[in-house]
Amino acid sequence: MSADRRQALQHFMRHLAAAVSTAGLYPISHSQVKNLCRLALASLVDAIGSDTEIKIIRIEDELVADGLPLERSMYAARLAGMLKSGGVGHLRIRRQVAEHELLSLIESLAKKGKGGNELCSSENIRLGQVEVRSVRAAEGISLADWASGQAGIGVSAEEMALFMEMYENVRKRKRLDVVGLSEIVTVFIDAFVNDADPFLALAPLRAMDEYTYTHSTNVCILNLAQATAMGIVGAQLHDIGIAAMLHDVGKLFIPEEILNKTGKLSEAEWEIIRRHPVTGAHYLLDIPGVPRLAVVTAFEHHMRYDMRGYPKVKAGSWRPNIASQMTAISDIYDSLRTKRVYSKAEDFMVVENVLREEAGSQLNPGLVDNFLRIMARHHAREGGGGGSQEKPA
Numbered sequence: 001m002s003a004d005r006r007q008a009l010q011h012f013m014r015h016l017a018a019a020v021s022t023a024g025l026y027p028i029s030h031s032q033v034k035n036l037c038r039l040a041l042a043s044l045v046d047a048i049g050s051d052t053e054i055k056i057i058r059i060e061d062e063l064v065a066d067g068l069p070l071e072r073s074m075y076a077a078r079l080a081g082m083l084k085s086g087g088v089g090h091l092r093i094r095r096q097v098a099e100h101e102l103l104s105l106i107e108s109l110a111k112k113g114k115g116g117n118e119l120c121s122s123e124n125i126r127l128g129q130v131e132v133r134s135v136r137a138a139e140g141i142s143l144a145d146w147a148s149g150q151a152g153i154g155v156s157a158e159e160m161a162l163f164m165e166m167y168e169n170v171r172k173r174k175r176l177d178v179v180g181l182s183e184i185v186t187v188f189i190d191a192f193v194n195d196a197d198p199f200l201a202l203a204p205l206r207a208m209d210e211y212t213y214t215h216s217t218n219v220c221i222l223n224l225a226q227a228t229a230m231g232i233v234g235a236q237l238h239d240i241g242i243a244a245m246l247h248d249v250g251k252l253f254i255p256e257e258i259l260n261k262t263g264k265l266s267e268a269e270w271e272i273i274r275r276h277p278v279t280g281a282h283y284l285l286d287i288p289g290v291p292r293l294a295v296v297t298a299f300e301h302h303m304r305y306d307m308r309g310y311p312k313v314k315a316g317s318w319r320p321n322i323a324s325q326m327t328a329i330s331d332i333y334d335s336l337r338t339k340r341v342y343s344k345a346e347d348f349m350v351v352e353n354v355l356r357e358e359a360g361s362q363l364n365p366g367l368v369d370n371f372l373r374i375m376a377r378h379h380a381r382e383g384g385g386g387g388s389q390e391k392p393a
Contacts, residue, residue: 001065008046009054009065014075015040016106020082023110028103037103044093044102053094055168058083064165082109086119090128090164097124128164163217170283171252178242178289185241188224215334220244222330223323225374226367240323243297246290247327250280250298274310277302293323300324301331304362325364329355329371332363348379 001009019036026033048054057064061080062072070076083091086109101122108119121127163184166177223244227237251259254276258269265273281299284290300320303309305328307318320328336346336354346354352372359365 002049005047005049006065006070008043009070010073010075011043012040012047013063013070013073013079015043016102017075017078017082019106020109021078023106028107028110033106034103037099037106040106041097041099041102044097045095048093048095051095052172053092055165056091056093057164058089058091088119088127092126092128092168094124101125167216167252170249176246176249176284176287176290178287181245182238182242185220185238185245188221188241189237215331215338216245216248218334219247219327219330222333222371223326226326226330226371227323229370229374239291239293240326242291243294243323244327244330246280246284246294247297247301247331248276248280249283250276250278253279253283274302278311293321296321297324297327301327304328305364306361309362322364322367325367326371329363329367332358333371333375348375 015036019033019040022030022036023033044054054065058080061077061084063070063076063080083089101124104122105119105125119127163181166180170176220241224237224241227240232240254272258265258272261269277299281295284295284298299311301324303311303313303318303320303324305320305325307313307315307320332355333351336351337348338345352375355363355368355372359368
């Protein structure tokens with residue numbers, strides 16, 4: 001980001017923070033609030049420049065924009081505090097943002113400071129937050145304990161923020177940071193090796209809008225659990241983790257209005273969805289350092305055990321890799337256990353029945369048995385709890 005754009009971003013934060021403070025004193029229709037909103041919008045447009053959007057991540061009381069820490073200032077600190085009070089961990093604003101959307105964000109932040117309702121995303125302003133979801137969290141484990149490793153697994157909020165940043169770079173057609181991704185997977189593997197409870201990391205990102213981040217992380221944890229139970233170790237285990245994190249990378253190239261559509265998809269939209277395994281595999285092929293297994297898993301994870309899925313290949317000539325078959329199981333499990341805008345989160349018993357019904361057709365029956373034994377032990381330890389990941393509408 002150029003010096004001019006960073007200065008424009010500072011102006012945006014100053015006007016936005018001032019607008020929120022003013023909206024806390026006067027009605028949202030007050031001329032001063034609207035004037036500050038217009039000034040914030042003008043500065044925001046300058047800050048975005050020729051890019052399609054800008055992404056601001058809050059890490060505790062500091063802000064990071066497009067991967068670079070912002071200079072400490074009174075305005076940055078005020079905005080970070082406002083986002084923190086609203087439970088917002090990252091803020092993504094598109095260039096097409098309208099004045100009324102920014103005014104709505106200002107009003108919501110002002111009301112949240114007074115104990116208002118949860119903040120919501122709009123078409124061009126996307127909000128997300130970082131949160132630990134686990135039975136243990138309810139028992140008093142804080143995010144700080146979790147991030148420092150005292151809760152059993154040492155994936156910090158900073159590392160998760162970097163993971164989100166990696167995905168944003170992919171969305172912008174930039175090169176994937178394979179080294180950073182590898183380090184995150186290594187942390188997960190260490191949790192298994194050190195007999196920590198790796199399932200504490202399930203859904204470490206509670207995203208208001210960014211389901212892809214959460215889902216990829218969960219599938220990685222679930223795949224590592226399956227592989228570890230089968231005695232897979234070392235480089236092969238690490239490659240399975242990387243492959244799981246990248247299995248849905250092709251979806252980052254699908255328009256968000258299709259991914260988040262609450263109504264029925266048209267046949268043309270379904271065709272775009274069905275192309276994401278091929279798109280993802282092609283993208284990964286061009287990235288140095290990406291394991292071959294990640295390319296294969298991205299391509300195969302929707303093929304099905306009976307080969308009736310997609311993409312279509314010549315009958316009798318193909319059998320999906322075991323990592324792809326494990327990913328299919330983890331994919332279905334996490335999707336059913338997650339509340340989204342178009343579906344509710346199912347109980348474990350319901351998900352178990354679905355997996356058993358699909359065993360032998362969509363899913364490998366031996367791998368399903370292995371997976372359900374793992375999850376049964378986990379749920380027995382947790383007293384049948386563990387909750388589910390929510391995605392607010």
